[in-house]
Amino acid sequence: xxxxxxxxxxxxxxxxxxNRIHSGKGGRDLFVEAVLEAVDxxxxxxxxxxxxxxxxxxxxSDCFEGQGxxxxxxxxxxxxxxxxxxxIEDACASSGVAINMAALAIASGAYEVVIVGGFEKMxxxxxxxxxxILAMAADSLYEVPVGFTFPGxxxxxxxxxxxxxxxTWEELAAISIKNHRNGALNEKAHFQSDIMETARRLGERxxxxxxxxxxxxxxxxxxxxxYPLRLFDCCPISDGASALILASGDVARRxxxxxxxxxGLGQASDTFSLHTREELTELRATRVAAxxxxxxxxxxPRDVDVADVHDCFTIAEVLATEDLGFFPKGQGGKAAVEGRxxxxxxxxxxPDGGLKAKGHPVGATGAAMAxxxxxxxxxxxxxxxxxxAEVGLAHNVGASGATVTVQVFGR
Amino acid sequence: MEKPFTTDSYREFLExxxxxxxxxxxxxxxxxxxxxxxxxxxxxxxxWVEIGGRGTLEAFTVIxxxxxxxxxxxxxxxxxxxxxxxxxxxxxxxxxxRGEDVRIGAAVEAFIVREEGGAKICFRLV
Numbered sequence: 001x002x003x004x005x006x007x008x009x010x011x012x013x014x015x016x017x018x019n020r021i022h023s024g025k026g027g028r029d030l031f032v033e034a035v036l037e038a039v040d041x042x043x044x045x046x047x048x049x050x051x052x053x054x055x056x057x058x059x060x061s062d063c064f065e066g067q068g069x070x071x072x073x074x075x076x077x078x079x080x081x082x083x084x085x086x087x088i089e090d091a092c093a094s095s096g097v098a099i100n101m102a103a104l105a106i107a108s109g110a111y112e113v114v115i116v117g118g119f120e121k122m123x124x125x126x127x128x129x130x131x132x133i134l135a136m137a138a139d140s141l142y143e144v145p146v147g148f149t150f151p152g153x154x155x156x157x158x159x160x161x162x163x164x165x166x167x168t169w170e171e172l173a174a175i176s177i178k179n180h181r182n183g184a185l186n187e188k189a190h191f192q193s194d195i196m197e198t199a200r201r202l203g204e205r206x207x208x209x210x211x212x213x214x215x216x217x218x219x220x221x222x223x224x225x226x227y228p229l230r231l232f233d234c235c236p237i238s239d240g241a242s243a244l245i246l247a248s249g250d251v252a253r254r255x256x257x258x259x260x261x262x263x264g265l266g267q268a269s270d271t272f273s274l275h276t277r278e279e280l281t282e283l284r285a286t287r288v289a290a291x292x293x294x295x296x297x298x299x300x301p302r303d304v305d306v307a308d309v310h311d312c313f314t315i316a317e318v319l320a321t322e323d324l325g326f327f328p329k330g331q332g333g334k335a336a337v338e339g340r341x342x343x344x345x346x347x348x349x350x351p352d353g354g355l356k357a358k359g360h361p362v363g364a365t366g367a368a369m370a371x372x373x374x375x376x377x378x379x380x381x382x383x384x385x386x387x388x389a390e391v392g393l394a395h396n397v398g399a400s401g402a403t404v405t406v407q408v409f410g411r
Numbered sequence: 412m413e414k415p416f417t418t419d420s421y422r423e424f425l426e427x428x429x430x431x432x433x434x435x436x437x438x439x440x441x442x443x444x445x446x447x448x449x450x451x452x453x454x455x456x457x458x459w460v461e462i463g464g465r466g467t468l469e470a471f472t473v474i475x476x477x478x479x480x481x482x483x484x485x486x487x488x489x490x491x492x493x494x495x496x497x498x499x500x501x502x503x504x505x506x507x508x509r510g511e512d513v514r515i516g517a518a519v520e521a522f523i524v525r526e527e528g529g530a531k532i533c534f535r536l537v
Contacts, residue, residue, distance in 0.1 A: 132478040141418055142444050145531050146503040147474055147481055147489040155472035156491055163515035224486075227473035227510030271450075275491045275499040280470050 002296055003107040006249025008259035009409070010113075011046060012374040013037025014367075017190045017240035017359030019123050027061050027070060027121040028077045030241035034117055034364075035078055038243040043256040046245060048078065052111040054085040055102040057095025057118030058363035063133040065121050078115070089363075091137035092312060094118055095242065096366025096396025096405035100265050103407075106248050113251065117243030118368075120361035130237050134362070137399040139273045151234055153274050153400040154313040155226035160280040161315060162228070164330070169228050170214065171333025172314035176232045177213045178342055179311060179350050183357025185343075185384040190238045190359030233314040238359030242367035244374070260377045260392075264297030264408035266290060274400045285404035286323035286395065293393075294325075297408035301325030304347065304408075305389040306376050308369035310397035311354040320395055321349055324406070343386055351376065351384045366405060369394035373409040416447040416457050425530040428523055430464055432498060433457040443498040464521030465537070466494040473510045480528070492519055492534055502532040 013034045015022065022030060039048050054075050062068045075085035088098040095118025102116035122130055135144045138153060148156075162168060176195065183189035184197075193201070199216035203209050210216040222230045245255075252259040268288035271277050278284060294300060301324060309324065311317035318332035326347050327335045335341055341349040352358050352372040355365060373392035375381040392409040414420040416433045421444050424431040433445035437454030443462060448455055471490030474481070481487070488507035493499050502521060507513050519534040 127476065128479045128482060131476060132480065135478050143501050144478070145529065146501050146533070147477070147487055148472075148501060149474060149476070149478055151476065152472045152474050152489060156470035156489075159472065159510075159515060160470040160491075224473070224475040224510075226475065227486075229472075273501065274470075275501045280491065 004109065005107055007103040007106045007262045008247055008249055008252035009244050009262065009370060009374050010247045010252050010255040010259050011038045011042040011245035012243070012371040013041055014188055014242035014364070014371050015240045016188045017238040017361055019190065019236060019238055022239040023123065025121070025239070027058070027065055027067065027119045028073055030121060030239060031056070031074050031117060031119040031243070032077055034119070034241035034243040035115055038117070038245050042245060043258065044254065046255055048080065050113050051080065051083065051115045051245070053083055053105065053114045054078065054080060055098040055114060055116040056085065056087045057098035057366060058087055059089060059091055059094050059120055060133055060136070061121065063136070064124060090403045091398035092310070092360070092362040092365055093396045093398030093403040093405055094363040094366065096369070096394065097267060097403065099244065099366060099370055099407060100267055100405055102246050103262050103265055106246055113245065113247045115243060116246055116367060117241060118363040118366060119241035120363040121239050122237050122361055123239050127237065142273050149226060151226035151229055151313060154315050155229045156274065157280055157319065158228055158315040161318070164281050167330065167333050171318065171337055172233055173214060173217045174333065174336040175311065175314040175317045176217065176356060178336055179354040179356040182343060182351050182384055183353025185382070186352045186358060189353040189357050190236055191353070191357045195232070229313055229315070235312050235355040235360040238361045240359060240361035240364045242364045242371050244367055244370055258378050258411070260374050260409050260411060262407050263410045264293035264295070264299070266292030266296070266406045268404050270402050272402045281319070282323050282329065283319055283397065283401035283404060285401050286320060286397070289404045289406040290324050290395070293406040293408045297410070299391055299408060303391050304393045305391050306348045306351060306373070306386040307393040307395065308352065308354070308372050309349055309395040311350060311356050312360060312397070314356065316397065317349065317354065324393065324395060343384060348386045351381065351386055366394065366396035369396060370407065370409070377409055377411055413459065416445050418444070421445050422529060425523060426525065430462040430521060430532065432460050432462050432496070434460045441496055441498050443494070443500050462494055462496050464494070466492040466519055468513065468515055468517045468519050469493050469499065470515065471504065471513060473507065488513060490534065500532060502534045504534050506535060
């Protein structure tokens with residue numbers, strides 16, 4: 001499988017992801033903010049009305065905000081009627097899928113330039129209600145009624161993984177420590193302090209002091225959410241939006257001298273319920289989507305200089321770095337412990353802080369990963385820049401792995 | 412007349428105390444929960460098979476932050492069990508309150524709890 005013609009990212013924007021600063025805004029406000037930043041980021045200027053279609057990734061504005069039909073709403077609020085606008089809902093992979101669909105629409109020759117992005121306004125609901133809304137992306141007949149939550153499904157994968165590979169929670173903690181360290185370098189991240197700084201701040205409030213990161217992460221200030229996952233193994237609930245301007249390879253250079261091409265893309269599905277999966281310690285859909293994307297791009301996992309992977313929970317990053325082919329099975333956590341996935345390591349993963357520290361407004365996440373690859377591959381990632389990065393990868397997972405998208409980006 | 416292979420049939424069986432799977436008449440694959448189309452061979456001819464309920468715990472968690480509907484019942488364990496007949500299923504393990512109190516590979520048996528919102532599969536350690 002290949003693309004009929006080249007597709008490039010010519011602009012990218014995102015709001016900061018956060019749980020409080022957007023409290024007065026709705027989904028439409030967030031999406032408009034991200035799109036305007038993407039439009040303004042185009043090097044040679046871009047009139048938004050040149051966009052021919054809009055692809056919007058959104059999980060559940062219906063439940064979070066009481067607002068459905070949000071594709072048309074966004075087209076209207078961007079002043080882009082009567083252009084077609086399409087909403088894509090694939091749980092947390094909504095905007096990863098939206099990017100693939102937008103790229104295919106351009107590659108087909110239907111459009112030259114489109115806007116694609118995603119948004120989620122989540123904080124209007126209390127945590128328990130948000131947990132319930134997120135759980136709707138799991139099986140509402142066979143998983144949710146027996147008590148599973150999202151953290152619970154990934155926690156179950158963690159117990160199976162620990163048992164199979166003899167690894168421990170300390171390996172997961174290394175992921176959390178790394179991603180918080182990276183988030184501190186990202187002005188768009190929800191959390192911008194590393195674990196020790198957080199430990200000092202929370203410790204002062206509770207009259208406690210901590211020797212090191214693990215001392216804090218083992219403490220009651222890091223309670224279980226779903227054993228063996230604790231609070232700092234879980235991404236936060238955030239509001240936010242992200243957007244890209246995609247153009248065909250034929251016109252991209254009119255807009256910028258440094259387009260970032262989508263050289264490969266892939267998408268796969270797997271059993272909806274976790275219990276029906278062939279294996280509980282891998283995401284098969286990741287392996288399938290990645291192999292499609294690698295093949296289309298003509299690269300191997302070794303060629304990837306920087307990657308954003310779907311770390312909704314720390315165990316998810318362990319599985320992703322293995323299933324994408326960066327490390328052998330059973331070695332993903334150890335790789336993080338050894339610093340191999342740090343910004344200055346051999347295979348930097350989630351330099352923007354990942355979902356863990358950057359935040360996870362679910363519908364916005366896939367396009368926010370592409371935003372990071374756009375910045376990294378153009379050398380515009382500031383303090384979190386991976387030196388000399390030429391090939392980037394974004395990996396976006398829906399729910400417990402029933403939907404996965406992968407894109408390979410390059411200059 | 413055989414019950415159709417729908418969620419409703421499965422629920423009715425569960426309410427009457429039976430865990431029922433569908434078996435593909437073509438390739439013999441067992442599906443739990445039952446499904447009308449075989450995900451292994453694509454076959455569309457199924458038959459009902461009763462599942463005994465004994466199995467082995469393959470994955471679990473203890474939920475400390477529950478969804479709204481389970482509020483007040485936490486912490487509770489829930490897990491994925493490999494049944495003796497082959498398929499896996501998810502079930503509540505209400506007696507377990509701490510992750511340290513259970514291990515992967517533990518032998519378990521199913522029991523059905525009928526409550527508002529429908530019958531659900533639960534497991535206890537044996």
